[in-house]
Amino acid sequence: MARRGGEIREVEETSVHRLEIAQLLDAPSVRRAFHLIDALADAITREHVAICEIPAPPFGEEQRARYFERRFRELGLEGVRRDTVGNVIGFRHGWSDKPTVVVSAHLDTVFPNHVDVRVRRRNGRYHAPGIGDNASGLAALLALIEVLQRVRVTTIGTLVFLCTVGEEGEGNLRGVRHFFTDGWAEKTDAFISLDGHGVERIVSGALGSRRYRITIAGPGGHSWGDFGIVNPIHPLAEVIRQLVEYPLPRRPRTSLTVGRIEGGQSVNAIPQSAFMDVDIRSTSSAVLDRISEYVKRVVAQAVRQENARCAATGTRLSYHIHCLGDRPTGETSPDTDIIRVAQEASRLLGIEPQLEWASTDANIPISLGIPAIAMGAGGNAGNPHTLDEWYDATNRELGLKRALLVILALAGVPEL
Ligand SMILES: [Zn+2]
Structure with missing residues (x-):
């Protein structure tokens, strides 16, 4: 947001006061959203399982993309479409398109088409290839949209929801690369990729x-x-x-x-x-x-x-x-708004955030100088990129609440 600080302030000054992140916790709409996240826990897990069971091998994400296109429409996003490389895009307009916050999750897995992606439940854990990376990020994306829509949270800026193809391996970030060469490099003020599990991780360095x-x-x-x-x-x-x-x-x-x-x-x-x-x-x-x-x-x-x-x-x-x-490599500087907000949101929820380096969809915006991070979407998981991958939904709601706070703090919630 630093690049367009002037324009953002302009929106604030000419309209209303924008709630600080700590004030967001007490805003009625955010309280209702947090309750809804808790109430939807089982439904979110059911959808998580359903997403995981739609195969999304490298260069074969279409079936999963179609599912998201349909769900984006059902949830009432606007302008829903699939772009020429297969990314799914949908909008939730605020009062303005300043700032524009892109919330993203990658569709693809590392597993070829023949791998059995059926989810098995054992001892409270869900086992399936891709269940954590990135079915959990994808489930979080839909859960956040649903909560924002049902609670009717008003934002100053616009939220762009994005499901990308080709994040893993030979996909070489082709989905997110395409998005940013398709005109979004100039329009994006902040980019968040929900990737995998966990509540502490904030990826600010592009490995x-x-x-x-x-x-x-x-x-x-x-x-x-x-x-x-x-x-x-x-x-x-x-x-x-x-x-x-x-x-x-x-x-x-x-x-x-x-x-x-x-x-x-x-x-x-x-x-x-x-x-x-x-x-x-x-x-x-x-x-x-x-x-x-x-x-x-x-x-x-x-x-x-x-x-x-x-x-x-x-x-x-x-x-x-x-x-x-x-x-490409790069780093979102720790004094950028997006990092400050992500760290503050974590601490407000009792989480000690960790800044990390990783190779994610955020590499592309980071290398372009756009404030960007990748975050875990809550829960716990293990053995990523193997057939023994598992996911445990404990603390999923914490990850969702953190992501929601970050998104709302960046997009801006007016004091009504
Ligand atoms: Zn991933």
Whole structure:
């Protein structure tokens, strides 16, 4: 909101007093909203389960998007539509479009279509892939809309509700990227992504990443008859060895993971091709640049060595490095309004907030200088991105109340 501070003040001065976040707790509409959040607990959990059971694999979010499009309409949002990449957008207009607060949750999971996403309940916990990340954020988004609508909370600014495609992995933030290249970069005053569980987490740092698929290919052949020709797996192994030995800085914190390796046809065949996926993350884009250059150098060198070793056979390997993802870094400064409000809302509810770095949809607005955070949507969860993911709804209402306070404090509630 800092960028448009002048315009926001203008709304305040020409209209009415805007309630401070501590005053919001005593506002009748907010009290009614808090009661409703408690009263709706079971219904929210039922919808959470229903959302989780709609598969939303990477690049296959359409079915879940259609569900949200329908629900946005049922809940009375205006201008509901799906954009050209599949994001779902709906509006809840305030007195003005200043400020414009975008509240978002990502639709996609990391799980391919064949994974069983049915939810099983055991010992008070809900078990299913994607139940926490991000069915819980999505359920929170709908719950917040429902509460705002039923209690008829008036806001000064406008709320834009957004469900994004492609947050995870190879989706490379394509949904939120599209949103902000579609004219919203100029119009957005604050951006909140509800991502996963928890009540303490406030992600203010955009952890950047670069992801590469390194493919090496050759003629392939018989393990005995053609022995001595180039083998794509050998240089891949050499690349891994050199990546593991690279001295990563502790500060800025940086990680490097070879997450996947695949190749070859059979135990007794020299492979025709092999590939591996490398994920590099850092809070510094300079470090990401440096390591990316190192990866490219090491691959070229390892392929050259294998070609030299097998030169007598006249066979050669070729390689290709494909960028699977490039997520920008950045940080929403701790003295920004959005961070102050999120921390204050947490403390008012008895939560000690933690500022963190992560890779979320908020990376894009943060890198554009738009005040943005990602927050947990309440409850507790574990084993994200695995088939053993679980969710426990204890404290879900606390996460919803915190999110509601943050949204209302940012959009502004007039003193009527
Ligand atoms: Zn997520």
